[in-house]
Amino acid sequence: MRKHDIELCLTLYALSGEYINGRMTLEDCLKKGREMGYTGVELVASQMVPEYPHPSKEWMDDFTALLKKYDMHPVCYSAYIDMGTHSDRDLTEDEIIQSTLDDMMYAKYMGFDLVRTQHAISPKIYKKMLPYAKKIGIVLAIELHAPHTPVIPEWQEYLEIMSNSDGWLGVVPDFSIFAETPHILNKIQAVEDFGCRQEKVDEICERHKAGEAQNVLLADASYTDAEKDFVKDIYATYGPAHLEWVPMLMKNTVYIHSKFWYIGEDEFDYTTPCDKILPLIKESGYKGYIATEYEGHHYNDTTDACEQLTRYAHMLKRLLGNE
Amino acid sequence: MAQFQAYNKLLISAAEGITNVQTGNMTIGYEFYGQYPSYRGTFLSCIESLEIYVDGEKVPENTVYFNVNGKQCLLSQLKDLYLEYWFILDKARYFILKEGGLPQGEHEVTIKMKHRIPYTGYSGSYLVLDGSDTKVLQVK
Numbered sequence: 001m002r003k004h005d006i007e008l009c010l011t012l013y014a015l016s017g018e019y020i021n022g023r024m025t026l027e028d029c030l031k032k033g034r035e036m037g038y039t040g041v042e043l044v045a046s047q048m049v050p051e052y053p054h055p056s057k058e059w060m061d062d063f064t065a066l067l068k069k070y071d072m073h074p075v076c077y078s079a080y081i082d083m084g085t086h087s088d089r090d091l092t093e094d095e096i097i098q099s100t101l102d103d104m105m106y107a108k109y110m111g112f113d114l115v116r117t118q119h120a121i122s123p124k125i126y127k128k129m130l131p132y133a134k135k136i137g138i139v140l141a142i143e144l145h146a147p148h149t150p151v152i153p154e155w156q157e158y159l160e161i162m163s164n165s166d167g168w169l170g171v172v173p174d175f176s177i178f179a180e181t182p183h184i185l186n187k188i189q190a191v192e193d194f195g196c197r198q199e200k201v202d203e204i205c206e207r208h209k210a211g212e213a214q215n216v217l218l219a220d221a222s223y224t225d226a227e228k229d230f231v232k233d234i235y236a237t238y239g240p241a242h243l244e245w246v247p248m249l250m251k252n253t254v255y256i257h258s259k260f261w262y263i264g265e266d267e268f269d270y271t272t273p274c275d276k277i278l279p280l281i282k283e284s285g286y287k288g289y290i291a292t293e294y295e296g297h298h299y300n301d302t303t304d305a306c307e308q309l310t311r312y313a314h315m316l317k318r319l320l321g322n323e
Numbered sequence: 324m325a326q327f328q329a330y331n332k333l334l335i336s337a338a339e340g341i342t343n344v345q346t347g348n349m350t351i352g353y354e355f356y357g358q359y360p361s362y363r364g365t366f367l368s369c370i371e372s373l374e375i376y377v378d379g380e381k382v383p384e385n386t387v388y389f390n391v392n393g394k395q396c397l398l399s400q401l402k403d404l405y406l407e408y409w410f411i412l413d414k415a416r417y418f419i420l421k422e423g424g425l426p427q428g429e430h431e432v433t434i435k436m437k438h439r440i441p442y443t444g445y446s447g448s449y450l451v452l453d454g455s456d457t458k459v460l461q462v463k
Contacts, residue, residue: 013362016362017329019412020330020333020358020362020411020412022412044363046363046364047362047363047364047411049410050410050412050413051410052364052408052410053408080441080442081442082366082441082442083441083442083444084369084439084440084441084442084443084444084449085366085368085369085405085441086368086405087368087369087371087402087403087405087439090444118442120442120444193328297329297362298328298329298362299329300329301329301330
């Protein structure tokens with residue numbers, strides 16, 4: 001690690017809107033990331049590797065040269081379990097192992113600390129990957145993302161497998177599991193794109209926050225179908241954060257995705273209680289990277305992502321005491 | 324699904340417009356370009372359907388020749404192309420057979436794409452998005 005026990009990582013995914021719309025190149029993203037105070041990098045290979053799923057040696061050498069140029073550490077190579085690749089069947093076990101091994105080899109070549117894979121890998125295959133992780137020398141982690149939670153049976157099994165891996169297998173908690181209230185882009189989209197009435201959107205959010213049951217809102221005849229869809233969407237996505245999950249997960253945590261959708265000038269996240277989560281992470285003794293995973297680009301890819309990432313970095317540094 | 328919709332506008336590229344395609348003395352068709360509408364690329368086999376409309380009329384499926392990665396396929400072949408990855412910054416070339424091409428001037432082009440998000444099968448079925456984009460393009 002560098003200066004602090006917990007350093008900030010930029011997942012390049014946060015700059016999706018800038019990259020895909022041609023406003024920033026990969027090199028621009030790295031340069032800007034360093035300027036904004038990020039010292040680590042996460043690469044979503046399926047997004048930025050032109051020869052994906054098999055990056056060429058030339059591409060990998062160019063990428064690592066860029067990391068060196070901007071003094072950025074390769075933290076996480078994000079991989080997918082694209083279970084539904086085929087139109088007529090799911091991936092087989094052999095295919096999942098093949099693609100996961102490929103990802104681990106490419107990540108190792110580029111010097112990444114870990115490969116982030118997905119829940120769909122299955123506990124059975126995940127266990128089979130442990131000897132490879134140890135011998136190759138790269139951590140294989142699974143992201144814990146909403147709608148999953150650490151208390152569902154499959155995740156209990158994953159956490160058990162991770163606990164017995166000498167640190168070669170681990171979890172990447174994504175803050176989506178702690179999201180409490182809809183962000184502003186959610187509400188804007190409901191009104192502008194889905195035809196909900198502004199006052200009803202606000203009312204639904206208030207009633208959700210007050211803890212009213214979903215079926216009560218769905219039975220309310222004053223809501224249109226679009227507004228009821230909004231009800232379903234927010235009840236499925238947001239709810240009181242289970243802060244007890246933080247200490248439960250930290251033992252096996254190797255990397256963290258602090259997901260967010262919008263942060264205003266006051267540099268406070270009103271969707272996720274970061275002011276409560278970050279101190280708990282610090283208390284746990286975690287040493288590693290936290291990636292700021294800005295995801296507002298799925299709603300509006302013209303928002304200035306760099307301004308969002310700068311504000312969020314300020315908030316994280318403030319909450320972590322990284323001055 | 325509220326998410327993943329902001330990238331639909333990538334489906335048709337305004338920059339290239341429409342070009343009529345000549346061979347010998349014949350105008351055999353026309354072409355335009357477009358990207359995959361998401362934050363990451365995809366395997367072509369994840370495209371479940373692709374429909375093109377020009378000036379409100381559906382273009383017959385067997386007249387669309389889809390080009391990416393230096394290769395060409397018919398729309399009916401997409402479902403089998405699980406090794407062909409469409410990189411997010413690469414523009415596919417849509418070459419459409421039509422004797423005489425399109426008349427000079429503006430034409431309204433629509434692409435409707437149903438595409439499976441291959442990592443979303445948590446609850447037994449995959450998320451299939453309805454992507455759609457309409458742009459008025461100029462024949463160049």
